Amino acid sequence: MTDFADPLPLAQALIRRRSVTPHDDDVLAVLSDALERLGFRVKRYRFGEVDNLYARRGDGAPNFCFAGHLDVVPPGEPGDWKNDPFAAHVEDGVLFGRGAADMKAAIAAMVSGVSQFLAGGDEPRGSISFLITLDEEGPAIDGTRKLLDAITAEGERIDHCLVGEPTSVDAVADTVKNGRRGSLNAIITVTGKQGHVAYPKLAVNPVNALLDMIHHLRRRILDSGAPGFDASNLEITSIDVGNVAHNVIPAKAVAKFNIRFNTHHTGAELLTWIEECRQRTARSAPGADIAVEARATGEPFYTAPGAFTDLIINAARDTLGRAPALSTSGGTSDARFIKDFCPVAELGLQNATAHMVDENVRVDDVRDLARLYAAILKRYFSGDY
Numbered sequence: 001m002t003d004f005a006d007p008l009p010l011a012q013a014l015i016r017r018r019s020v021t022p023h024d025d026d027v028l029a030v031l032s033d034a035l036e037r038l039g040f041r042v043k044r045y046r047f048g049e050v051d052n053l054y055a056r057r058g059d060g061a062p063n064f065c066f067a068g069h070l071d072v073v074p075p076g077e078p079g080d081w082k083n084d085p086f087a088a089h090v091e092d093g094v095l096f097g098r099g100a101a102d103m104k105a106a107i108a109a110m111v112s113g114v115s116q117f118l119a120g121g122d123e124p125r126g127s128i129s130f131l132i133t134l135d136e137e138g139p140a141i142d143g144t145r146k147l148l149d150a151i152t153a154e155g156e157r158i159d160h161c162l163v164g165e166p167t168s169v170d171a172v173a174d175t176v177k178n179g180r181r182g183s184l185n186a187i188i189t190v191t192g193k194q195g196h197v198a199y200p201k202l203a204v205n206p207v208n209a210l211l212d213m214i215h216h217l218r219r220r221i222l223d224s225g226a227p228g229f230d231a232s233n234l235e236i237t238s239i240d241v242g243n244v245a246h247n248v249i250p251a252k253a254v255a256k257f258n259i260r261f262n263t264h265h266t267g268a269e270l271l272t273w274i275e276e277c278r279q280r281t282a283r284s285a286p287g288a289d290i291a292v293e294a295r296a297t298g299e300p301f302y303t304a305p306g307a308f309t310d311l312i313i314n315a316a317r318d319t320l321g322r323a324p325a326l327s328t329s330g331g332t333s334d335a336r337f338i339k340d341f342c343p344v345a346e347l348g349l350q351n352a353t354a355h356m357v358d359e360n361v362r363v364d365d366v367r368d369l370a371r372l373y374a375a376i377l378k379r380y381f382s383g384d385y
Contacts, residue, residue: 007112007370012088014104015097021071021138022050047142050135058127062159065129066110069136072099080357094360102354105366106164113373124381144334161344165333166351172365173316177346179302179328184259186294194251206253209285216277228328229262267296298332301339315375
C-alpha cells in the first residue's frame with residue numbers, strides 16, 4: 001500500500017491543477033490515483049459542467065465520510081502573487097497557492113490521515129469514504145447536492161461526515177463548525193412613472209414604495225437567537241436610483257438585501273414572508289410595479305453538541321493539545337446539503353488567507369491536521385463516540 005504519511009506532496013500536486021470552478025484540469029484524477037492506491041473504489045459523477053467524485057473503502061457500517069471541494073476561486077492577477085498561484089511553492093515552511101487554505105491541503109491531509117490510520121494496523125470496522133465536488137465555490141447546483149442524491153439512489157449511506165473547510169483561526173483545530181446560518185439574497189425593483197417633482201400627481205415615485213417595503217422588512221425582529229446561533233439578521237446592502245437631478249421623480253428604484261438566518265427559519269418560510277411584504281406595499285402604492293427576485297442560497301444546519309462533536313474535541317485535545325471551540329459563525333458551506341443525510345461538522349486549516357492573494361498555510365499545520373484526522377478515525381472505529 002502506498003504511504004501518504006506526509007500530506008505535502010499530494011497537497012502540492014492538487015494545488016498545481018488549475019481547477020477554477022467548475023474546471024477539473026485533472027485534479028480529480030490526481031486524487032483518484034491516491035485513493036485507489038489506498039484501496040478505495042472510486043467513481044466519478046458528472047452533472048452539467050461539473051465533475052464530482054465518490055470513493056469508498058470497505059462495505060460495512062458505519063461509513064465515515066470526508067467531504068470537501070477541489071474547485072478554487074480565480075487567483076486574480078497572477079503578477080500580484082509572490083509566485084505563480086498554481087506553483088505550490090514552499091518557502092520557510094509555508095505552502096503558497098490558490099486553494100492551499102480552501103481547501104486542497106485539507107483534502108491532502110484527509111488522504112494522509114487515512115494512510116496513517118491504516119499504517120497503524122487499524123482496519124476499520126466499517127467504511128471510510130470521500131465525497132468531493134468541483135462546484136462549491138460556484139453555484140453549488142451540480143455538486144454535493146446532486147452527488148448525495150445520486151449515491152443515495154445507488155444504496156450508499158453515510159453515517160457521519162467531516163468537511164475540511166478552513167475553520168481554524170489562530171491554530172489548527174482551535175475551532176470546529178458544528179453549524180452555519182442559512183443565507184437568502186433578494187433584489188427589490190420598483191418601477192414607477194417619471195415626472196417633475198413640482199407635479200407629483202402626474203408621476204409615480206418608486207422611491208417611496210421602495211422605502212415602504214424596506215420599512216415592512218426591517219420592522220420585524222426575526223428572532224433573538226437559536227441554540228448555538230446568534231440572532232438572524234436582515235441587512236440592506238444597496239439602494240440604487242441612478243437619478244442625478246433634484247427636480248425629477250425617477251422611473252425606477254432598486255434595493256438589495258441579504259438575510260442570514262438560524263434554525264428558527266427555513267428559506268421557504270422567509271420567501272413567503274417577503275412576498276407578503278411585497279403585497280402589503282403594493283396595496284398602498286397604486287401605480288407602482290413592485291417585483292422581488294429572491295433566492296435562498298443555503299439552509300442552516302446544526303449538529304448539537306454530543307458524542308460526535310465530543311469525539312472531535314477529544315481527538316484534538318489528545319493529538320494537538322488543544323480543545324476546539326464549537327462555532328456556527330461564517331458563511332455557507334456544502335455541509336448545508338450533507339446535514340439532510342447524516343450528522344456533519346467542519347474542521348480544517350486556518351481561514352486567514354482563503355481567497356486572498358498569496359493564499360498560504362504552514363506545512364506543519366497541514367501535517368498536524370493529517371495526524372488529527374487519523375486520530376479521529378481511530379476513535380471513531382473503536383466505537384469511542
